[in-house]
Amino acid sequence: MIKIAVAGTGYVGLANAILLSQHNEVVAVDIVPEKVEKINNKISPIADKEIEEYLTAKNLHLTATTDAESAYRDAEFVIISTPTNYDDEKNYFDTSSVENAIETVLAVNRNATIVIKSTIPVGYTESIIAKYKYNKILFSPEFLREGKALYDNLYPSRIIVGSPQGVDDMKTQAEKFSRLLQKGAIKQEIPTLIMQATEAEAVKLFANTYLALRVSYFNELDTYAEIKGLDTKSIIEGIGYDPRIGNYYNNPSFGYGGYCLPKDTKQLRANYKDVPENLISAIVQANETRKDFIASDIIRFLESKKSDKPVVGIYRLTMKSGSDNFRQSAIQGIIERLLKCSITVCIYEPTLSSSVYMNCSVIKNIDIFKSESTIIVTNRFENQLKNVVGKIYTRDIYSRD
Numbered sequence: 287m288i289k290i291a292v293a294g295t296g297y298v299g300l301a302n303a304i305l306l307s308q309h310n311e312v313v314a315v316d317i318v319p320e321k322v323e324k325i326n327n328k329i330s331p332i333a334d335k336e337i338e339e340y341l342t343a344k345n346l347h348l349t350a351t352t353d354a355e356s357a358y359r360d361a362e363f364v365i366i367s368t369p370t371n372y373d374d375e376k377n378y379f380d381t382s383s384v385e386n387a388i389e390t391v392l393a394v395n396r397n398a399t400i401v402i403k404s405t406i407p408v409g410y411t412e413s414i415i416a417k418y419k420y421n422k423i424l425f426s427p428e429f430l431r432e433g434k435a436l437y438d439n440l441y442p443s444r445i446i447v448g449s450p451q452g453v454d455d456m457k458t459q460a461e462k463f464s465r466l467l468q469k470g471a472i473k474q475e476i477p478t479l480i481m482q483a484t485e486a487e488a489v490k491l492f493a494n495t496y497l498a499l500r501v502s503y504f505n506e507l508d509t510y511a512e513i514k515g516l517d518t519k520s521i522i523e524g525i526g527y528d529p530r531i532g533n534y535y536n537n538p539s540f541g542y543g544g545y546c547l548p549k550d551t552k553q554l555r556a557n558y559k560d561v562p563e564n565l566i567s568a569i570v571q572a573n574e575t576r577k578d579f580i581a582s583d584i585i586r587f588l589e590s591k592k593s594d595k596p597v598v599g600i601y602r603l604t605m606k607s608g609s610d611n612f613r614q615s616a617i618q619g620i621i622e623r624l625l626k627c628s629i630t631v632c633i634y635e636p637t638l639s640s641s642v643y644m645n646c647s648v649i650k651n652i653d654i655f656k657s658e659s660t661i662i663v664t665n666r667f668e669n670q671l672k673n674v675v676g677k678i679y680t681r682d683i684y685s686r687d
């Protein structure tokens with residue numbers, strides 16, 4: 287069995303650790319002791335059906351630890367899946383957690399092949415190879431969706447591994463790593479591409495920016511329809527029958543959000559610094575314009591209720607039904623805009639334990655929430671709201687995506 291260490295046990299790290307620990311000896315590393323303890327007790331730190339099932343029911347060769355050095359010391363592969371948040375001051379990803387993991391690996395094991403799974407700027411792998419004078423570094427973009435993290439690795443759309451330019455040994459290691467991912471998957475005949483690391487980095491950012499473009503496109507279509515008094519659904523249905531466009535991933539929303547799309551689009555825009563472009567910047571800008579429009583549309587709807595004490599109720603902070611977190615959700619941008627207009631806002635979000643969030647009161651009881659809210663704003667319609675349809679503000683058409 288091959289020895290593998292995984293740095294970071296979030297959505298990406300844990301899904302990969304579980305997938306690979308079916309046939310290899312895997313040690314998962316995190317800086318948060320509670321996560322490590324949960325994994326060792328076969329409890330998933332994130333809500334994910336397949337992860338929960340695999341942790342308890344499968345014979346995995348998986349342990350977790352906070353002792354990074356011991357985990358990296360004799361691993362053949364060290365996978366890095368730590369956060370790369372966007373730093374608004376530097377206008378670039380903050381890759382310090384990735385470098386931190388690389389430095390720890392290099393201090394204890396200079397034979398390891400490091401595989402970066404975190405999303406990184408285009409050109410990052412080559413720059414880090416030059417910085418550390420260590421060329422055993424691969425980049426393998428991750429395409430999983432939160433909530434389907436392990437599922438998307440068991441049935442991957444594709445496997446991509448990028449190796450540094452001109453390093454033949456690393457191309458061999460890239461192929462070996464791709465076979466490890468294939469072996470852990472259930473899907474057969476997975477499209478597998480070995481390419482240059484810089485190209486693999488571009489694949490990840492261009493893929494997510496396309497998704498953001500598509501979301502923004504249907505959102506701007508919806509803004510147009512709403513202002514001109516047209517039926518969004520008829521228009522979307524009409525264009526979707528063109529097989530080149532298709533009837534999927536076309537449900538209007540308050541904006542794209544989640545952990546990845548907002549930051550990955552901004553990073554790609556930063557990578558275009560010396561390259562002519564209009565579209566990439568427009569995608570980032572379109573999301574802000576959409577949220578401005580939604581906030582003003584909500585205020586119009588609120589005013590139509592002619593209430594003495596108007597309150598906007600926010601139903602859930604998550605992006606989609608079934609999600610277990612609300613990192614960078616568009617609704618939070620809407621709340622900020624409403625608060626700037628001195629609108630009273632309350633929130634219903636069962637996963638929040640605090641009683642105040644973003645300076646808004648958090649109401650735990652759904653019935654009290656419904657009765658105290660003049661209108662209820664929700665990104666996606668849920669059955670729980672059926673008895674208050676007259677109060678609902680949403681741009682959801684299909685109850686999906």
Ligand SMILES: NC(=O)c1ccc[n+]([C@@H]2O[C@H](COP(=O)([O-])OP(=O)(O)OC[C@H]3O[C@@H](n4cnc5c(N)ncnc54)[C@H](O)[C@@H]3O)[C@@H](O)[C@H]2O)c1
Pocket residue numbers: 293294295296297298299315316317318321367368369370383386387403404405406428429430431432545546
């Ligand atoms: N979440 C997604 O849907 C998704 C999809 C594709 C790619 N990605 C990318 O993968 C990376 C990780 O995303 P995520 O959602 O899994 O993040 P996450 O926040 O869920 O998990 C990251 C984990 O890394 C741990 N960590 C931080 N620094 C560490 C260190 N030095 N050593 C060990 N552990 C450390 C954190 O405690 C945390 O548990 C990001 O670059 C992200 O852009 C995420």
